[in-house]
Amino acid sequence: xxxxxxKDMIKFAVLSIIGVFLYFIPVDGSRVPxxxxxxxxxxxxxxxxxxxxxxxxxxxxxxxxxxxxxxxxTCIRLHEGDTNTKLIHYALAFFVVLAVWFQLPPAAxxxxxxxxxxxxxxxxxxxxxxxxxxxxxxxxxKSGIVEFVGGILECLMRxxxxxxxxxxVNCLSSYVVSAAVGVYMTDQYYENKxxxxxxxxxxxxxxxxISVGYIGVLCSIGGIENMYGTLLALTFGLVFVMTVIxxxxxxxSRVPNVYIDGSSPADQSEKTDDGGxxxxxxxxxxxxxxxxxxxxxxxDSLFSALKFSxxxxxxxxxxxxxxxxxxxxxxxFTWLGKPIAPILGLLGLPDAGKxxxxxxxxxxxxxxxxxxxxxxVALQSVFxxxxxxxxxxxxxxxxxxxxxxxxxxLKFTDLLLHFxxxxxxxxPIIALISHLLF
Numbered sequence: 001x002x003x004x005x006x007k008d009m010i011k012f013a014v015l016s017i018i019g020v021f022l023y024f025i026p027v028d029g030s031r032v033p034x035x036x037x038x039x040x041x042x043x044x045x046x047x048x049x050x051x052x053x054x055x056x057x058x059x060x061x062x063x064x065x066x067x068x069x070x071x072x073x074t075c076i077r078l079h080e081g082d083t084n085t086k087l088i089h090y091a092l093a094f095f096v097v098l099a100v101w102f103q104l105p106p107a108a109x110x111x112x113x114x115x116x117x118x119x120x121x122x123x124x125x126x127x128x129x130x131x132x133x134x135x136x137x138x139x140x141x142k143s144g145i146v147e148f149v150g151g152i153l154e155c156l157m158r159x160x161x162x163x164x165x166x167x168x169v170n171c172l173s174s175y176v177v178s179a180a181v182g183v184y185m186t187d188q189y190y191e192n193k194x195x196x197x198x199x200x201x202x203x204x205x206x207x208x209x210i211s212v213g214y215i216g217v218l219c220s221i222g223g224i225e226n227m228y229g230t231l232l233a234l235t236f237g238l239v240f241v242m243t244v245i246x247x248x249x250x251x252x253s254r255v256p257n258v259y260i261d262g263s264s265p266a267d268q269s270e271k272t273d274d275g276g277x278x279x280x281x282x283x284x285x286x287x288x289x290x291x292x293x294x295x296x297x298x299x300d301s302l303f304s305a306l307k308f309s310x311x312x313x314x315x316x317x318x319x320x321x322x323x324x325x326x327x328x329x330x331x332x333f334t335w336l337g338k339p340i341a342p343i344l345g346l347l348g349l350p351d352a353g354k355x356x357x358x359x360x361x362x363x364x365x366x367x368x369x370x371x372x373x374x375x376x377v378a379l380q381s382v383f384x385x386x387x388x389x390x391x392x393x394x395x396x397x398x399x400x401x402x403x404x405x406x407x408x409x410l411k412f413t414d415l416l417l418h419f420x421x422x423x424x425x426x427x428p429i430i431a432l433i434s435h436l437l438f
Contacts, residue, residue: 151282
């Protein structure tokens, strides 16, 4: 095994400290520095944030035209791997934004504050968060911290979660920043062959939780602010409990365990080292990895984050418009919730009929469930709805669309299946916990 130099060790230490500080050290209440940066930029831009969304989609349409009609080599490279279905989806996003921008018919959709009125602000926030946080993730991915933590925790993560030790960093990135940033990191792991296809799917669908800050928002909406600390601890524990279960059953267990290029991972039992301790080997691997952090890698990270955020909002906009239209202008979710009410009643949850639709609303947007039960519902059921919406992970206004926009092999139908499986497992667990707490 190649030995790291003193310079490598110093570089690893400095870059890792910066990365840990940016993503994992709260400096303003519960907010970490990258989140503060996003909030500051968002505040500075104000209503002008929507122009970034429009600009991103104009550029995307321009590169699509350049690739498909003008046959420009650069544009063709940018859309390499984009299917015609994806390109049509991107074009739809552009026309939806134009319709919202100019209040075009049907007015019931595009001028409705609960539907069209939300889309530009939501897309702008997601784009800004992924762009900024995704850019600085290079301090995590190229510093060596992933290799260090992975080497230390491999002996725990493999047998318990069937994931490499590096997944521990991946999980924390969502918890302290945002679901979309967690998906972005998972996608980068997958592209760099840190994860196999199965591991990438498992990490994306199990670890992409909302941030600790947004959990506070849900508590506030539901009027259970006093349970914020309890929800944080439960969420962190349940993420691992659910993952232990889910990686061992379909659909995750049926995903091919191969890397992005189709190659198979080496048998873990065949890996050898130079005889040093686990700590020494992890430190050496981390220091050598830090050599990959260069000025070019830093700039490439910015381009990659901007491209990923652009694809996310292009995926997000048409889907969110359709789903919010269904939620606010049709009784579909009320009908779908009716068969769920008796099950919740059997589990002893109060106001089962009122909270039943909330069980499915989490697939659309993580705050919709608690908004739907924010008044006239017992606190035990509010707690149940909040924790369930967090543990369902996949919500289409952010995490779900980030997964669809990534290279991770997940289709919309796959996400729906993962959501259903997670919900079926989580409902009785969280119901039991709610009885223990209330």
